[in-house]
Amino acid sequence: MASASATLLKSSPIINKSEWIKGQNLRQPSVCVIRCHPTSAALTIRASSYADELVKTAKTIASPGRGILAMDESNATCGKRLDSIGLENTEANRQAYRTLLVSAPGLGEYISGAILFEETLYQSTVDGKKMVDVLVEQNIVPGIKVDKGLVPLPGSNNESWCQGLDGLSSRTAAYYQQGARFAKWRTVVSIPNGPSALAVKEAAWGLARYAAISQDSGLVPIVEPEILLDGEHGIDRTFEVAQKVWAEVFFYLAENNVLFEGILLKPSMVTPGAECKEKATPQQVADYTLKLLHRRIPPAVPGIMFLSGGQSEVEATLNLNAMNQSPNPWHVSFSYARALQNTCLKTWGGRPENVKAAQDALLTRAKANSLAQLGKYTGEGESEEAKKGMFVKGYVY
Ligand code: 13P
16 A cells, blocks of 8 residues: 555656655744555545644744743543632632633733633633633743643553544644644553553554644644553662654654654653652753653754642752753743642632732743743742642543
8 A cells, every 4th residue: 555655756747755755854834735646546645734834933932032831731630629728619710710811910921822622712711802812912821732632542551542633634624723733632641650662652653643633734843652650669770761752753753754843842851750769860860861752852842841740849940941951953941730729729719809919820830930041040038838749640631
């Protein structure tokens, strides 16, 4: 089948595949549909008509001193957050909290993109403005979580796989219409449970299919194979697994003709397992993580936006800062949920009179991480709350 396709491509009177790929690399605008049909059986190859826009969006998000606010908790996860401050998980409470986040004054100075859950993409603020419009006014690019969550992976060692490919292209097209310009798909890899070759392959293939589909709808895909913090393993084991995972992810991204200039990555930092007795310093985390990135990530990728994964707010900022002490081939930044929101959520506590203080808490974290992106964070004056770890064993996002 593959060689038959190659023959068809070769004999195409219109354009051959290598010219098409070359055109895509050069970011030429929109070869939309290429038909190769020396016989009546047509083979159609589609290149993203959004190539230029994808590159631009990715660069905007990966701009100096800025990173991503992940506020895409599913309704179930958002419920856990609200429960921790004694609030009921109602649409009105979720709307109140998310209004507080998106309308924090001046947030766009430090935040270039915000990942939303589907409900928020279509939701208005408590004052009746579209959440998406508030973000755009703040110079923040709206994004959307498109995966449908994790389920057990049959045939594996109690590992999971990520659902959501069925019907994805209709959803991504609708999300683009609604104002989203980037997407997120989070799958996980567990070190204590393996990872099995099957789980790694499934994670990588799913990410690559999702990335190709998102680009086809004009959304920059955030590629997120989270290597969970769970486990007693040391940092070398995390490094070994991360190398394997990223090798496989890039193999399948390339196989799916994903435009590397139009993606963003969301890796876990390379750290010891949460239950490992030996802790790592920010310098060690930075050394291991940068070594991994240099070995596995092509410089064509514009941005590496780390997840926080249960680290404390301060730890996540210190580690990011350590990675930005000398220039990197990519923009090395953050896409934190817990490490940006924790103090903010607690400060708010569901009380209208605390909204301003909670927004200030969010801005404090956003600014600290902005400084860390520039390698200029000192760690001075941080609250005790911000130093508390947030690791939860077996955490489900
Ligand atoms: P945390 O920063 O809380 O790990 O969340 C990451 C994430 O995937 C949300 O998009």
